[in-house]
Amino acid sequence: MNTQLRVRRATVADAPAIAYLLDAVDPPTLVARMRSLPEGHAVLVAERGAGVVGFIHVAVDPSLSGDDRAQVAGLAVAAEDRRSGVGALLVDEAAAWAREHGCHGLWLGSSGRHEAAHRFYRATGFTAVDDHVEFRRPIAGAVDATTGPSRGAVTPVVVRTTPSI
Numbered sequence: 001m002n003t004q005l006r007v008r009r010a011t012v013a014d015a016p017a018i019a020y021l022l023d024a025v026d027p028p029t030l031v032a033r034m035r036s037l038p039e040g041h042a043v044l045v046a047e048r049g050a051g052v053v054g055f056i057h058v059a060v061d062p063s064l065s066g067d068d069r070a071q072v073a074g075l076a077v078a079a080e081d082r083r084s085g086v087g088a089l090l091v092d093e094a095a096a097w098a099r100e101h102g103c104h105g106l107w108l109g110s111s112g113r114h115e116a117a118h119r120f121y122r123a124t125g126f127t128a129v130d131d132h133v134e135f136r137r138p139i140a141g142a143v144d145a146t147t148g149p150s151r152g153a154v155t156p157v158v159v160r161t162t163p164s165i
Contacts, residue, residue: 003048005086007093010034010043010055017052018045021076042097046077046086053081056090060101070098072108091124 010018015030022030034043040060045052057074072094077086095106108126110117118128 005046005048005053005089007044007046007089010045014043014045014052014055018043018055018076021052021055021078022074040101041073042094043074044090044093044097046081046090048081048086053078054086054090056094058094058097058106060098060103061107067104068102069105069107070094070101070103072106075108087120088124 012031012034015034016027019025019027019030025033037043041057042059043055043057046054054077055074056072059071059073060068061071062068072091075087075090077090091106098106106126108121110121122128
């Protein structure tokens with residue numbers, strides 16, 4: 001197996017591979033979402049040879065109460081490439097991107113049932129802050145640029161668009 005690994009900025013041509021890793025969205029929807037990401041977001045992919053084996057979505061999260069930080073909004077690595085350094089490399093590259101964008105740290109949310117992910121996060125320098133509980137509130141009638149009005153699902157609100165993807 002080719003062990004050469006590199007990380008680069010994702011393009012819409014990577015949507016099928018990212019959609020496969022996510023296993024929750026079809027490529028055309030993902031392309032539309034990638035194109036509508038606001039300024040201050042980056043999607044990075046890890047390639048081994050000619051194939052995408054992982055991705056990370058990171059976004060600047062400005063704060064009025066403290067230093068800006070960046071949110072890891074998505075991270076996935078192909079099952080056969082887990083525990084090989086791909087995820088750690090993606091986190092390091094996301095941290096470098098965040099630093100370049102004025103952020104002082106990374107954060108992410110994870111439910112209590114993902115123990116293997118929690119071990120990975122701790123191994124890559126994250127610390128659990130507290131017994132965080134995530135609350136969600138659907139926004140009735142919210143419009144997703146790719147699928148139209150929702151029926152109570154939480155959908156992202158696009159503030160600005162960026163031509164970088």
